[in-house]
Amino acid sequence: MEFEDRCHKVQEPKFDCLLFDLDDTLYPLSSGISGHVKTNIEAYMVEKLGIDESKIENLGNLLYKNYGTTMAGLRAIGYSFDYDEYHAFVHGRLPYDNIKPDPVLKHILNNLRIRKLIFTNGDKVHAVRALKRLGLEDCFEGIICFETLNPPCPPQGDEEPEIFDIAGHFARSGTADELPKTPVLCKPNVDAMEEALRIANVNPHKAIFFDDSVRNIQAGKQIGLHTVLVGKSQRVKGADHALESIHNIREALPELWEEAEKAEDVLYADRVAIETSVTA
Numbered sequence: 001m002e003f004e005d006r007c008h009k010v011q012e013p014k015f016d017c018l019l020f021d022l023d024d025t026l027y028p029l030s031s032g033i034s035g036h037v038k039t040n041i042e043a044y045m046v047e048k049l050g051i052d053e054s055k056i057e058n059l060g061n062l063l064y065k066n067y068g069t070t071m072a073g074l075r076a077i078g079y080s081f082d083y084d085e086y087h088a089f090v091h092g093r094l095p096y097d098n099i100k101p102d103p104v105l106k107h108i109l110n111n112l113r114i115r116k117l118i119f120t121n122g123d124k125v126h127a128v129r130a131l132k133r134l135g136l137e138d139c140f141e142g143i144i145c146f147e148t149l150n151p152p153c154p155p156q157g158d159e160e161p162e163i164f165d166i167a168g169h170f171a172r173s174g175t176a177d178e179l180p181k182t183p184v185l186c187k188p189n190v191d192a193m194e195e196a197l198r199i200a201n202v203n204p205h206k207a208i209f210f211d212d213s214v215r216n217i218q219a220g221k222q223i224g225l226h227t228v229l230v231g232k233s234q235r236v237k238g239a240d241h242a243l244e245s246i247h248n249i250r251e252a253l254p255e256l257w258e259e260a261e262k263a264e265d266v267l268y269a270d271r272v273a274i275e276t277s278v279t280a
């Protein structure tokens with residue numbers, strides 16, 4: 001009976017997948033990368049989309065707040081641009097040297113015998129480059145990234161696009177009602193997140209989601225994920241755990257190691273039983 005119980009637990013672990021955001025989750029905010037991303041996005045808006053510099057800060061904040069990413073917001077209000085070119089501009093010149101190899105995290109991940117996936121709003125080139133800098137490129141089964149959820153942007157016609165005045169909208173109505181929809185799928189949009197999990201064949205009720213963004217964590221909770229807010233010591237609504245550093249996974253989720261150890265115990269017990277019966 002006891003053996004059956006152990007088998008039951010091994011066959012049906014509570015969790016079977018870990019989903020990790022990348023930026024400011026697998027490496028610390030103190031790397032300064034996110035500040036450079038923001039600066040580069042603003043430069044893209046001025047240099048490539050011709051937006052007046054004086055409007056950038058307010059517009060960027062409104063888009064980020066209402067659409068999850070500035071890029072998703074830019075598409076919603078009417079701008080068309082090549083996604084690869086945008087990503088190359090925003091990420092291509094980041095100071096990747098600021099991201100340091102993390103052998104401690106590598107050791108932790110390699111000791112967790114469970115599916116591990118990256119789930120980032122960033123593009124694949126950026127994700128691979130950052131993971132290589134961290135020394136973690138071999139630690140994950142796959143990367144769910146911008147391209148996983150978004151086909152290329154349709155080419156823009158010759159006509160000048162009509163741009164929705166989102167700043168004017170908020171000045172007039174003060175609400176997010178009746179904002180244009182974005183064609184871009186990204187966190188924290190719950191439909192985008194559910195689609196990502198479907199593509200990767202992840203059952204949200206058996207997965208743990210690590211992210212530094214409160215709204216991503218809250219959206220994750222909404223779709224049934226077990227959630228861990230990273231980079232903060234205080235839990236917020238929607239977060240099952242809060243970790244100051246991703247290095248503290250074991251303290252927050254000791255059951256992951258307990259399950260792995262139990263699985264090993266049973267495998268070992270089976271092996272001993274088989275070997276004993278062969279020699280007997």
Ligand SMILES: [Mg+2]
Nearest residue numbers: 021023024212
């Ligand atoms: Mg992040």
